[in-house]
Amino acid sequence: MSPSDSNSPVHSDYDEKVNILTEHVSAASREKPDPTEGNEPPPLIAIMIAGFALIVGAGYLGGTNGGLSNDSFTFVEGYDVPPVPGGGVIEEQKPPGEIWLAEGKKQYSAICAACHQGNGQGQTGVYPPLANSEWVTGGTEQLAMIILNGIQGPITVDGQSYNSLMTPWKDALNDKQMAQVMSYIRMSWGNAEQVAENSGMVTAEMVAHARATHDIPGMKVSHLEGFDKDLPGAKVDPITMEPIGGGAAEGGATDEEPAGEE
């Protein structure tokens, strides 16, 4: 290990010429010894904090593990937090019947309420009421005919006689919209108690049938004779909008025959 031998580790300094031991330029020669471990006892605070962390972690594990079952997916109840402003809970999906009637109300407010009023009372002596009206709560076929074709000439409604002109709406409303309006006026203002059981809701296919069979320009009350009956088609539940069992379907089928003959 002669200092003049340039391959000696003594010369492992920069530019390989300076002796690290004599010149004291190498970081390696002045550094402290490699570290070892001491034997101080663990401080009490370490054990206390660790104990606290273990309690929190174990509580977390116990509260959220879902019984360690592969079929349990609920991490924490209330994951779907309420919207921030107002703090309300997100609205549940409304039943289809409610949506159907709400749509009907929209159409009614836009078109019908101008004359018949928002509360369905009409205007005394000028526009007949829809609330408590036998034309509304009776068979759906005559109601559909009135809305499709309009009506003129004298008409008696709820014991009062009226004589004004209602324009036809067959071009303004499609089958679905008209069915929604009819459902709405039959189910509102106390009319729901007067309609025949399960016939409050009107479906688009019922209206389609009426539209196809009753095109009567300048229709008068006399045209409605014999049509105080329900349109053919499956009756539906007012909440779920699902067709109601076999009985109703049969009733629809028997109604269909005379309608077909028209």
Add this chain to the structure above:
Amino acid sequence: MANPTNNQTAATDDALQRAAIDRSLRVPVIFFFTSGLAWLFVSLVLGLLASIQLHSPDLLGACPLMSYGRLQPAHMNAFIYGWAFQVGFGAALWMMARLCRITLPRVASLVVAGHLWNLGVTIGVAGVLLGEGTSIQFLDFPKGVWILMLAAYCVIAGYIVMMFKARREEHVYISQWYLLAACFWFPWSYFTANLLIHHFPSAAVINAAIGSWYAGTLMILWIVPIALGTTYYLIPKLVGRPVASYQLAFASFWSLAMLGGWVGLQHYMGGPLPAWMPSVSGAAMIFLVVPMVFIGLNHHNTMKGHHDIIHYSPTARFVCFGAFAFNAFILLGAAFSLFRFGKYFQFTHGELGYYMTGLYGFFSMVMFGAIYYIMPRLMGCEWRSGKWIRFHFWFSAYGTGAMLIALIMAGLFQGRQAMAFDQEFALSVEVSYGFLVGRSLAWCFIILSNLMFLFHVLLMICRLGRRSGEATYIHPRDREHEMKPAQA
């Protein structure tokens, strides 16, 4: 060397041996440090571009290459595989050789493996930028690249393991536990995740779960042990006294080892996974507070009475900053796992804040400290200027602090707004706008600080450092203060 006593001879032999070890490692360690730093710079630029995209999407035009969806994964993967892994390789190789007292006879295959690793990262980052990425967090590189990278990894880690096997020092020090463990932990999770996600995919939900497990274990089973091994080596070494408590170190290592494999799935808490999966992961994240406390107290007690080294030693300052950031990293992880708190940060900018605290505030700062320590020993010259180191430290410290605050706040606002189901989703993006601008500014700080560092390292590699027997200090060393306890 005239008339040496026995002690002096031993010290001389020690110094000679250390110098010989440093010399044998010069090529591979400098290779890993420089290529790591090059990737760090690439990654920082990509990160700044990605950050700008979030608040000014029109600035860089409509080029798909410059879209956030490509820039952000390219940035994160370049940071992890380009910078964090390579600087980790360099530091681990050097510490292992020092602690095992091994002089590496041949380093050719190590350097070749290093080049292969760089090739893998290059293909991967280019693939992500060209739209071939897999969109799985931290596994974004195109399918197949992982085989090349794992092969290169095995050679590099193999060197570390072989050094340990051939060690001349019988005592196994704490740092060796961590470095050796990381060598085995990472390939386990990397191999498992890649194989199951890319080659034997099952349900998409399970793929997502495996991806989040990998992201968690990458942090806890590679990033954390490599940096902890470094702090355990450098802090006692600088202070010149043993680590305070063997028992605490032992307990913290084994608790980390037991918990590390469980983490990650808390990312999907409340998601369509069996509840026990995120629950077990979240609990593991909370339990990690135990090793965090043990390690922090151990370091604190080791430094007791020597805290003034933070004032003048660049290495001590960076390493201690990193050790503090480790606490922030683990506490954030635990807090984000608590459902009542974490739900506001789930899938928001806050999660990026958590990762950047670990990757930059903790890991990178510790590694900067290691580079400040190792580089003069390998190159035989001292750092050029304490002022430059100070610049690097403060801009990095403020940069990473500002980025953490900006991302956490952005995440909080974004998360709260995203939960308002009755309002437009776009609002959740708009509310974090100001903080995202802040994030870009923080990136500028970090880039500035690392430009300085890169220049400093470049001078060192060209051997243009100071030629002096005294290390370069951030501030002049207060020798009188040091003498007082000795006199008392």
